[in-house]
Amino acid sequence: MKIVIIGGVAAGAKAAAKSRRLLPDAEINLYTDDTHVSYSACGIPYYIEGNFEDYRTLLVRSPEEFAKSNIFIHLQSHVSKILPQCKKVLVENLQSGEAHLVDYDKLIVATGAVPFVPDIKNVNLHNVFTVRRLEDAIAIREKIPSSKNAVIVGGGYIGIEMLEALVRQNLHVTLIERGPKIMSIFDEDMSDLIAGQLASINNGEFEIITSDSVVEFTGDNNGVNGVITSNGRRIDADMAIVCSGVKPNVKIAEDAGIKLGITGAIEVTPQMETNIQDIYACGDCVEEFNIISGKPMWLPLGANANKEGRTAAMNACGFPDTFEGVLGSAVTRCLGLTMxxxxxxxxxxxxxxFDPVCARVTKYDKVGYMPDANNITIKVIADRKTGRLLGAQGVGAGDADKRINTFATALLAKLTVKEFVNNDLTYAPPFSPTIDPLLNAAQILLSKIEQGS
Amino acid sequence: MKIVIIGGVAAGAKAAAKSRRLLPDAEINLYTDDTHVSYSACGIPYYIEGNFEDYRTLLVRSPEEFAKSNIFIHLQSHVSKILPQCKKVLVENLQSGEAHLVDYDKLIVATGAVPFVPDIKNVNLHNVFTVRRLEDAIAIREKIPSSKNAVIVGGGYIGIEMLEALVRQNLHVTLIERGPKIMSIFDEDMSDLIAGQLASINNGEFEIITSDSVVEFTGDNNGVNGVITSNGRRIDADMAIVCSGVKPNVKIAEDAGIKLGITGAIEVTPQMETNIQDIYACGDCVEEFNIISGKPMWLPLGANANKEGRTAAMNACGFPDTFEGVLGSAVTRCLGLTMxxxxxxxxxxxxxxFDPVCARVTKYDKVGYMPDANNITIKVIADRKTGRLLGAQGVGAGDADKRINTFATALLAKLTVKEFVNNDLTYAPPFSPTIDPLLNAAQILLSKIEQGS
Structure with missing residues (x-):
């Protein structure tokens, strides 16, 4: 049994390790054009921030460890073609330039996502970075000691995480978001709250600009020295990070006739099968089924990638398994603010x-007399007709993270708001108010639905 | 409409406030033998610990605030008899000794719980405290500055919370637990873990003794100066706190013919009705329905009391409402350890x-490279035959609280472990590992059930 895996970050590495455990005798080859394999991409901002010194801390499993379990990792090896008819892939060595064909019985495509880089003048100047791979992280961190000012392009998850990282490294940061709001993944009221809370903790370390965009990077052979925005602002920058989102890396899959979904990512069954026999796909290159909407969505997140890699490996190795889809749960942090x-x-x-009804409360995360009590805002959403819970968002300096997991479980179980308000949550003053803000919000939501407001 | 409420801490105070909102014209009288009303009893350990200076911080609503909304609060007014035939209660003023009869249309019994005080020699010595009422808290806190050594009798929730409080106040504390384990509310393996973790953070500030008990308090007219244990140990003590548990305060209810349940607390319907027409009961004096076991249990906790007070008031005022029962969720903290x-x-x-299967994992609460990562141990339990989730316990220096709420929601929804492992929990390195310890434990549990082990 020959298993070939393309891609080696979360999903690919997981699929390789899982396949080995399932089939001790299979021949497992993993090809990646990256210079590293099996690392925590989600941890990159925390490395840049300086939480730890050695980038190797981010390595989940080294090539040597893979070798010990007889998994062959081929770094800087780009798979440029999949040939489903003859069940081969074409591998090009990025260092030597040589190419060869490799047979597979089962192919697992885990090519991930690549940064979307907008068409900005001089975007290829030195010290204009994207942040996706470990080598990006190393390069950014190396540039920090000789930098004073940084520009971040884009105010989504990665932009916000890089803002924290660079502010903590004592750089002055200007974040420029093209749209009217940062964190527009959230509802507008919650995005406004995020912007307001970040403004309130800003002691001049950073500036957030919205409804403006970088039209040009200025600089010379030494690298970038500033940006010009569409509103004509000129901002100094020793470094810039383009965080304008990512797109699924699906070119070779598409070329091979692997079907993409409406999101542009690879369409897969719950078994992580593509439309082509013996080809599986998983991780940031595939689209997910949203359990709430019943529709496909593309949600390139590490936790999903991990689970999908596992399911792809199980089915490729002949052990039936399904990945049931996603709720769309996500969390990040910026300078003490949880979202x-x-x-x-x-x-x-x-x-x-749906016809959504919403309730939003701002409360202490624990009893107000505890010295470390902080505000959190919880917004909960249900369907007016059925009362079924649809979603929740949490923002605040307080504990606004695990409460959303409590709600996620209610979504998984398809609970109505009427069922959810009976929840029996733990209570003690250091942990929550007598009535948890989550239940508080749910009670308001229930009244709204019952009163038909 | 005359509403009479007996008891004024959590359930009684909540019932009074809720009744007023529902019936603006009702006559509402609340009688309590306590010297305070509407306070956070759960917050007492945190006041004693010194998190805030003024005990009035614990007051949720003052008698003056109640008076403003036309609710009459009668402090130090002991209801010594309920007369259901003529719908009256006998009230004795504890200061003046006078007594009078009060009519009710609806009676809400919220008499709470009282400390169980074991029959120990000299238990009535000065500076031997129980901790239930605000006046206890004030007395304990007043004694702290002149104390060096304290003995705590009992290693349950309150004992453990008092241990933290007094250690933080720089007293040397000896906690003596009669049974073989502290925190025996938990499974033995988790109790052992709690004991081990507390031992590991102990720098000589406290000692925990198990399988021994206090047989005598020694001292004189100035108060306690030590204890003698059944194993013959003599321990110095300037103060002692008896935390040997509580019992439901149901004497007047029982005398009036109100039916008690098998737990010894008042039996109520989901509407919080007792067996006697127009008499409701709520809070620590009633027993709860356990949603998982389908059996009654007595769980005197503040969050339940609050919800029950609300439901009792609603039904008493003619607005149908039910309290569906409890899962048995609880949390506490001791010196940085969450349980x-x-x-x-x-x-x-x-x-x-049930035929329970268990899985237990010890993992970091966030990704290990985050500087504030801490271990937590999660134990999950399901029924072998059906796979239905039955319970979870969390212990550790890390975030072991809200994860249990995530599990509680799964219990509320009666999920099986197979359904639960599909949960989509938020992931980012500052908040959890890629696979949350809770899902990790659930996956192990699922394998055990599927492999029939």
Whole structure:
């Protein structure tokens, strides 16, 4: 049995390790054009921030460890073609330039995502970075000691995480978001709250600019020295990081006739099968089924990649398994502010054809007399007709993360708000108010639905 | 409409406030033999610990605030008899000794619980405290500055919380638990873990003694100066706190013919009705329905009391409402160690007739490279035959609290372990590992069940 895996970050590495455990005698080859394999990409901002010194801390499993379990890792080896008819892949060595064909019985495509880089003048100047691979992280961190000012292009998850990282490294940071709001993954009211809370903790270390965009990077052979925005602002920068989102890396899959879904990522069954026999796909290159909307969505997140890699390996190795889909749970942090979400936002609920009712509360995360009590804002959303819970968002300096997981579980179980308000959550003053903000919000939501407001 | 409420801490105060909102014209009288009303009893340990200076911080609503909304609070007014035939209660003023009869249309009994005080020689010595009422808290806190050594009798929730409080106040504390384990509400393996973790952070500030008990308090007219244990140990003590548990305060209810349940607390319907027409009961004096076991249990906790007070008031005022029962969720903290539980423990699951399978993992609460990562141990329990989740316990220096709420929601929804492992929990390195310890434990549990081990 010859298993070939393309891609080696979360999903690919997981699929390789899982396949080995399932089939001790299979021949397992993993090809990646990256210079590293099996690392925590989600940990890159925390490395840049300086939480630890050695980038190797991010390595989950080294090539040597893979070798010990007889998994062959081929770094800087680009698979440029999949040949489903003869069940081969064409591998090009990025260092030597040589190419050869490799046979597979089962192929697992885990090519991930690549940064979307907008068409900005001089975007290829030295010290203009994207942040996706470990080598990007190493390069950014190396540039920090000789930098004073940084520009971040884009105010989504990665932009916000890089803002924290660079501010903590004592750089002055200007974040420029093209749209009217940062963190527009959230509903507008919650995005506004995020912007307001970040403004309130800003002691001049950073500036967030919205409704403006970088039209040009300025600089010379030494690298970038500033940006010009569409509103004509000139901002000094010793380094710039383009965080304008990612797109699924699906070119070779598409070329081979592997079907893409409406999101542009690879369409897979719950068994992580593509439309082509013996080819599986997993991780950031595939689209997910959203359990709440019943529709496909593309949610390139590490936890999903991990689970999908596992399911792809199981089915490739002949052990039936399914990945049931996602709720859309995600969390991040910026300078002490937690932002988390699960299920559908209000705007996405409308798009998905629901008639959403919302409730939002701002409360202490624990009893107010505890010295470390902090505010959190919880927004909960349900369908007006059925009362079914649809989603929740949490924002605040307090504990706004695990409460969203409590809600995610209610979504998984398809609970109505009436069922959820009976929840029996732990209570003690250091952990929550007598009535948890989550239940508080749910009670308001229930009244709204019952009163038909 | 005359509403009379007996008891004024959590359930009684909540019932009074809720009744007022529902019926603006009702006559509402609340009688309590306490010197304070509407305070956070759960917050007492944190006041004693010194998190805030003024005990009035614990007051949720003052008698003056109640008066403003036309609710009459009668402090130090002991209801010594309920007369259901003529719908009156006998009230004795504890200061003046006078007594009078009060009419009711609806009576809400919220008499709470009282400390169980074991029959120990000299237990009535000065500076031997129990900790239930605000006046206890004030007395204990007043004694702290002149104390060096304290003895705590009992190693349950309150004992453990008082241990933290007094250690933080720089007293040397000896906690003496009669049974073989502290925190025996948890399964034995988790109790052992708690004991081990507390031992590992002990720098000589405290000693925990198990399988021994206090047989005598020594001292004189100035108060206690030590204890003698059944093993013959003599321990110095300037103060002692008896935390040997509580019992439901149901004498006047029982005398009036109100039916008690098998737990010894008042039996109520989901509407919080007792067996006697127009008499409701709520809070620590009533027993709860356990949603998992389907059996009654007595769980005197603040969050339940609050919800029950609300439901009792609604039904008393003619607005149908039900309290669906409890999962048994609880949490506490001791010197940085979090201990939380929901649903049934393994031992309780066996008692309730299930055939429990368990899985236990010890993992970091966030990705290990984050500087504030800490270990947590999660134990999850399911029924072997059906795979239905039964309970979870969390212990550790890390975030072991809200994860138990995530599990509680799964219990509320009656999920099986197979359904639960599909959960989509938020992931980012500052918040959790790629696979949350809770899902990790659930996956192991699922394998055990599927492999029939």
């Amino acid at each position: 988390s979400t699960t299920g559908l936002t209000e705007k996405d609920a409308i798009k998905a054809g | 939380s539980t929901t649903g049934l423990t393994e031992k309780d699951a066996i008692k309730a007739g």
